[in-house]
Amino acid sequence: MGEDILTTVDWARAQFALTAMYHWIFVPLTLGLSFLVAFFESIYVKTGNEEWKKLTKFWMTLFGINFAIGVATGIILEFEFGTNWSNYSWMVGDIFGAPLAIEGIFAFFIEATFFAVMFFGWHRVSKGFHLFSTWMVAVGSNLSAVWILVANGWMQFPVGMAFNPDKARFEMQNFWEVALSPVAVHKFTHTTSSAFLLASLFVVGISALFLLQERHQKMAKRSMVVAAVFGFIASIFVAVTGDEAAFSVAQRQPMKLAAMEGLYVGEEKASIVALGIINSSKKPGDVQPAFHQALKIPGLLSLLANRDSDSFVPGINDLVFGNVAHKIIGAEQRMVTGKIALAELARYKEAREKGDEAAAVSALALFNQHQGDLGYGYLNNPAEAAPPVATTFYSFHIMVVLGTLFPVIFLLVLYFAFKGTLENQRWLNIACFFSLFLGYVAQQAGWVVAEVGRQPWAIQGLLPVGVATTNIAPGNVQTTFFIFLTLFTALLLAEIRIMMKQIKLGPEA
Amino acid sequence: MIGNLDYSILQQLWWLIASVVGSLFLFLTFVQGGQTLIFTLASNEEEKSLIINAMGRKWELTFTTLVLFGGALFAAFPLFYATSFGGAYWVWMLILFTFILQAVSYEYRKKPDNVLGARTYEIFMCINGSVGILLIGAAVGTFFTGSRFSLNLYNSVTWHTPYHGLEAALNPFNLAFGLFLVFLARVLGAMYLVNHVDHKSLVEKARKATWINLLIALPFLLTILIGLVTMDGFAVEPATGRIFLEKGKYLNNLLGMPAVLFLLLAGLGSVIYGVVVTGFLGKNCGIWFGGLGTVLVGLAIFSLAGYNNTAFYPSLSDLQSSLTIYNASSSKYTLTAMSYVALAVPFVLAYIAYVWKLMDAEKLTLGELAGQDADDMY
Known part of the structure; x- marks a missing residue:
């Protein structure tokens, strides 16, 4: 199935x-x-x-x-x-x-x-x-x-x-x-x-x-x-x-922007890639280089993304696995929250079917706490978010x-x-x-x-x-x-x- | 003001609006009907060109009305949109397929180097006018005969036949519905030709075609009417929303909603009157009676399916999965917002009517087809 x-x-x-x-x-x-x-x-x-x-x-x-x-x-x-x-x-x-x-x-x-x-x-x-x-x-x-x-x-x-x-x-x-x-x-x-x-x-x-x-x-x-x-x-x-x-x-x-620029590891004063050959075997989290060859212009991506050439631009790894220093919650953590939201939604629906109002209220409260990451609950692997x-x-x-x-x-x-x-x-x-x-x-x-x-x-x-x-x-x-x-x-x-x-x-x- | 309306009133209002758009689409299928007349009415290339050019100036309106009908159902009754289109996959895909064929056929048919040749595009038009309308009729028929699907707790649809909607065309009632619409479209197409074309022999043949096609449509109409007044229907308990089978439900609906019975009878009478004045009395205005009658009949059919505590998209596999205008609709907020948008519809209808009047003020002649704008003609 x-x-x-x-x-x-x-x-x-x-x-x-x-x-x-x-x-x-x-x-x-x-x-x-x-x-x-x-x-x-x-x-x-x-x-x-x-x-x-x-x-x-x-x-x-x-x-x-x-x-x-x-x-x-x-x-x-x-x-x-x-x-x-x-x-x-x-x-x-x-x-x-x-x-x-x-x-x-x-x-x-x-x-x-x-x-x-x-x-x-x-x-x-x-x-x-x-x-x-x-x-x-x-x-x-x-x-x-x-x-x-x-x-x-x-x-x-x-x-x-x-x-x-x-x-x-x-x-x-x-x-x-x-x-x-x-x-x-x-x-x-x-x-x-x-x-x-x-x-x-x-x-x-x-x-x-x-x-x-x-x-x-x-x-x-x-x-x-x-x-x-x-x-x-x-x-x-x-x-x-x-x-x-x-x-x-x-x-x-931000994930789309990171993919547009092949940016895996977020950086301050991020460069824009004027020309480049992507390493297509690279996966989020591995240590392979992102490009076989790349011609970069320093600071321009930060300027384009945040109107500040010194600013930090998150990369795919930051968005998949999180980055504590820059307070980025990654897909990995969002998946945990999302799965709670899905489970509580299922519990809520079941309780309503059975007419169990107390269980429904409790499930709904938990669902509401976690529903912001609802979509991530459907993912099986955080790398799927890229x-x-x-x-x-x-x-x-x-x-x-x-x-x-x-x-x-x-x-x-x-x-x-x-x-x-x-x-x-x-x-x-x-x-x-x-x-x-x-x-x-x-x-x-x-x-x-x-x-x-x-x-x-x-x-x-x-x-x-x-x-x-x-x-x-x-x-x-x-x-x-x-x-x-x-x-x-x-x-x-x-x-x-x-x-x-x-x-x-x-x-x- | 609209925001103060009760949710159920808004749901009924939107069923009415969708019904009006659907009924207008049925009237505008005179274009499809006209397309099927190419092979039965035209005896030479000139007559064929007259038919195609007469219809070609209106095909976009029919097409757009179909798109709007889909859009209105999506916006107002998204559960129907999701259930029917996702479940009865093949019926809708084939209908769309025929409309793709139609959209290019007018523009490409007469153009040099069109790859497939003029006759192929004419066959495309005929397929759209026959198969396309037949399947639309069969799909509407399922509003009364039901379909084999079920919805889970999250309203995700599972279709319980491998044919994904094609089985609807094998049900005699649905088939009669489809065939009735095909021949009604031909009646309307012939009436429009009489109204819009200046060509003695073609108009004479079109006059004859109105009553011949009506006669052919009659057995199918009778099948539908007898079916409607005798079949069991899918009723809803207003308090609980529970669906159950009710004996003679649609007859009960007719009797319980005299206005609908009046719409049905007045509509059928108007179509017949249109045919009589066109076919036997030599008048050119029959299309307006035929069109009005079609709209009224359409409204009656959609009203029978959706109002008076009736499930308009019944499930034969799981009665409680059946769709009603209450469980399938958008939220109150969306229906309210869309109702404000719908206030523009009379304005839209007004400019369409104005342009229609301007463009149809003079009849289409062979002279125009061969004139200085001949290259623009279909």
């Missing part, structure tokens, strides 16, 4: 990761391209120049192709919380369900309603109402990101709730604490700005391809200038919000390195555009084209950091993924995993082929 559950969890994680990663191929482009299309159409409406309309419709076509598959993968994600994480759905549905419902009411209907006007309303509504609809699609898309990221932020930093032992679930106590949680705010600002960046890379990359092919040059240069301005602003915003998000992780998910370090470390560093490159690309595009020689910079146009793909790599890497870095928790510190999963034989989830893998891959290939054809046809088609 234990082995079955473990395997079910593995397949459930694989399926959710597969769906989320496919979903996030399409969604960031939707979030950013919707605004770029709105910019292009606004210029068309203001100038009345039909060339801007052609340009708008070209990018709108690519937006529509991408949007459809984003919607398709999105519905699966929502329902997978129920199908694959049914214990999670019950235990935190009282809090987690609300943002999803609000997303439906406030965001999805805006998108769904105005999407039809955007594509089929050119001759059915006025020019002004059409432009309004295009903007509403952009607003609706980004509003949906607000609520799903509120939900995700709550999983990373659960606030505004309390555990109800009678129902054996967490219940919301303060909606505004959930909705305005600092982690949710950081998630939203960082994620949406990175989506704007990706969409800008997409427009710049495809336009650069046109310049390399000496096709549609006027349209390509116009698109590049608008997208490079948007992309550069977004890049700066990504950097600022990224720094804030990292600070927030340091304060609220996420996969190599995956988290490399993903984080890939994201940061690429995030540093993109604003340079945008600046160069703007520089040569204003010099009027953009079409002559073959090397830059090649770099722009390949940056488009690097943008996707950075996006995926960012989510890997966020989600792998918080393992083993479905809800940080409260609910490990192994307990959150559905009680179902692994073969079922394994089968649906391969069905989705085949389907999503086929649809992605179809999408790429369709996109390539539309790009080949170009805006003059």
Whole structure:
């Protein structure tokens, strides 16, 4: 039974990761391209120049192709919380369900309603109402990101709730604490700005391809200038919000930060690893070196984590085994407390079943004393509290390195555009084209950091993924995993082929 | 003000809200119905394109309403969400699978280099409109026939069949429910075509399709109605929350809640009236009567399942594991907060109606499909 559950969890994680990663191929482009299309159409409406309309419709076509598959993968994600994480759905549905419902009411209907006007309303509504609809699609898309990221932020930093032992679930106590949680705010600002960046890379990359092919040059240069301005602003915003998000992780998910930096032994004046090769055989508590090779910048991690370059940053060992000198309670000790909480919860439920009120009161009092570490009670080994370090470390560093490159690309595009020689910079146009793909790599890497870095928790510190999963034989989830893998891959290939054809046809088609 | 409402009132209110969203979804399945008409109504490529483009301007609304229905159930009745989706795994997965196929099909069908070819995407639409709706109907049928699951002390679900919900489709009542919804969707789809498309031969065929599909749906409707008034149901003792089998429970519910009986009869009458005016009197407004009727019937069905001390998601394996709107709901705080959010729903409905009116002010013609925006068409 234990082995079955473990395997079910593995397949459930694989399926959710597969769906989320496919979903996030399409969604960031939707979030950013919707605004770029709105910019292009606004210029068309203001100038009345039909060339801007052609340009708008070209990018709108690519937006529509991408949007459809984003919607398709999105519905699966929502329902997978129920199908694959049914214990999670019950235990935190009282809090987690609300943002999803609000997303439906406030965001999805805006998108769904105005999407039809955007594509089929050119001759059915006025020019002004059409432009309004295009903007509403952009607003609706980004509003949906607000609520799903509120939900995700709550999983990373659960606030505004309390555990109800009678129902054996967490219940919301303060909606505004959930909705305005600092982690949710950081998630939203960082994620949406990175989506704007990706969409800008997409427009710049495809336009650069046109310049390399000496096709549609006027349209390509116009698109590049608008997208490079948007992309550069977004890049700066990504950097600022990224720094804030990292600070927030340091304060609220120190284990994730330690994994992001491969930091096993906490230190004062902690160094940041600029480049490094992780020793993947290292385990918490052993004496092996953390890196085979590493280039470090002293004090920078302390500065990033605590805004103080002399401060102490805890490592994985400190968080697993505790550090008395720095008053850090490790997972090892928390497991003891957590197991007491679980045992007392079981005793409470049993006493209530039997109608033994005295025993119930006593068990509840003990449970309340220990419930803060409830989630740790489910762990079998303190080292389970650490996420996969190599995956988290490399993903984080890939994201940061690429995030540093993109604003340079945008600046160069703007520089040569204003010099009027953009079409002559073959090397830059090649770099722009390949940056488009690097943008996707950075996006995926960012989510890997966020989600792998918080393992083993479905809800940080409260609910490990192994307990959150559905009680179902692994073969079922394994089968649906391969069905989705085949389907999503086929649809992605179809999408790429369709996109390539539309790009080949170009805006003059 | 909402915060002063009694917890049980909030639970009933949220069952009503979820029922309204679910019933609106049933109306909007005219899109799915229209998708299944591609192969039976269209006799050439032009007619096929007209059907697909007529439905293609509304598919997102249906899709979004389904997502909202799921979201509302998650937020208001998380134990149902966890039990049904986690337990009846395969039914929900297959339903979702058909909706993935639908979402890409409109956008990809006519695009050059779409890999699978236009016909494949048309088959995808048909699968969504038939298998998807059939399984949704079978899943709703289990609100009355029950499912084989049990919950432990921590409300963790164990499903007691290896088919994880697919067994529901083999129950005659559930199957009739599913098939009724499939043909009702086709009736509504045909009515929408009559209302929205300007093409003489296609509209004539659509008019005929309304009453033919209603006739096909009738035996399934009768199976459902006879089943409902004769079957034993899952009742709740209000004081203790104990679940027990009650003879003629749903008939008792109908008689005990005359408003529900009225909704059911008025709804069915409205659908039939919509078909009569569309199929025989040459009117174009039948979709509104059909739509209203579908919403009323949906409300009656959900009310029968959830109100009057009834377990809306009964367990055949362990009666006391059955879900009621009281034991499956969110906390009072969450229901209150969500009720404030729900105040925005009329505003949402208003802008949807306004945009719908704008976009449907002129009928869809072949001229539009071949016009200067031809590349945008599905």
